[in-house]
Amino acid sequence: MYDLLRNLDRRWIFLLMLLAVAIPILLQSQFPEKPTGLAKAVFDEIEQLEEGDRVLLAFDFDPASAGELGPMATIFSYHCAKKKLKMYYMALWPVGPQMIDDSINNVIKKEFPEMVYGEDYVNLGFKSGGEGVIKVILTDIRKLFTTDGYGTQIDEIPMMQGVENIRQMDLIANVSAGSAGTKEWVQYAITPYPDDLRIVAGCTGVQAPLLYPYIPNQLPGLLGAIKGAAEYEELVVSTYGDSDLPGIYSEARRRMGPQLIAHMLMIALIVVGNIIYFMERKKGVS
């Protein structure tokens, strides 16, 4: 047994990981979610907004991280639409517009067909420059966004009337996979204008530890990885969800099943690896 484990081909580990992820997906295993403080803070920030308030939905991610962040983007859009907020979508990542399209097509057009483009929501599209874009639109949005993401003149869009800059937004909801993302929004938008702007964010697991130093003053709420998304999803769906909600509103919680088994496998591998290590030490193997 010792020799077998010591010389274990890594392809067996790959196979175990494949099974750990695939079986819960196939069985559609779901586990109860207990929302933590940060997810509640995100939920409360959106909850305290009034109908017609403006929210900037900055989707700074791409398909590589959509497995982790897609459910967050979906549920952010659903929550804002349920609250009847004015939604301003934009992206600092080149493939961000496609992520915005997904939310608009899967959430707004399907669940809220009464919402009108240009009056209830607008897709401002992508602009290059990362933090440079944030700095400019803090004082004048029209200097960079002369049209929306579909080429319509910004002044022809009803909900852009009276919007000079993003400081007029009541909240920024950012979904971030890296740079430019939440860190840049906090550093360049929230920090210089703490009285004008507030932000909540959802980010990848690797990014979350880097964003904790900004909590709670600069970043009141943070959804860390799929776990954070699942907690927030639970809060939103239990508050607003109907029994016949489509599957996309349980995606984050559904993904917690594979995460549980995969994490258990990781712990088991660490334990087995260390047993081998201590046996080697006992035997004097270098």
Place this chain on the structure above:
Amino acid sequence: MKRTVPFLIASIAGFVLIFAYFIPYAEGWGESVSIWFDVLAAIAFILGGGNLLKVHIKKISKQEAGWAYSGITVAAFAITLFVGLTKLGAHPNAQFPDASHWTGQYREVGTSFWWIYQYAFVPLTATIFSLLAFYVASAAFRAFRARNTEAILLLGTAVIILLGRTFAGVYLTGWLPDEVAGLRIENLTVDIMRVFNTAGNRAIMIGIALGTASVSLKILLGVDRSYLGSGDD
């Protein structure tokens, strides 16, 4: 000249941004510099595309090891660029139904660009990202050893976080009474992130910020010109 002009541009732009932050009168200047930066960032895409072609065409022409992959890269780049710029398969804009497909959206459902994005780009990038799970599992098995006190602390923290980020944390320690609720794994996870992680990260961030300020000042004053290259080529 090749080094002096770029240095002057960098220096002036940098100082303008610093002054703009502290002097309200100079705010507009800072904004202009930020717009230049955004324009440059857009132009960098062209530069990036050009560089990609240069590197890979060179590899193909010299038939270096793996040149076939370079061929695939160049072909994929050229095809995506072509179908994106020509808006192949796009429908005319609803506002101008009699106009040509040029008025349509390059990324609308059904266009060739959408097809490439949906059936090549999305699955490929998702696959690459997913591979991480397999390599992390293999690395955990082979490298995560309790060799010394620091490693044991790291291991313990990792196990708590791994459990705390799933339902297992709640299941294993949910029975603990409220008086010792802080010992529940999900609460331990939050405390590790909120206290230990935040303290460590803040220290690192302050260090990085001081380093950035120091390096920036050296660049703006022209003490460090290494970013300009050697000037030979």
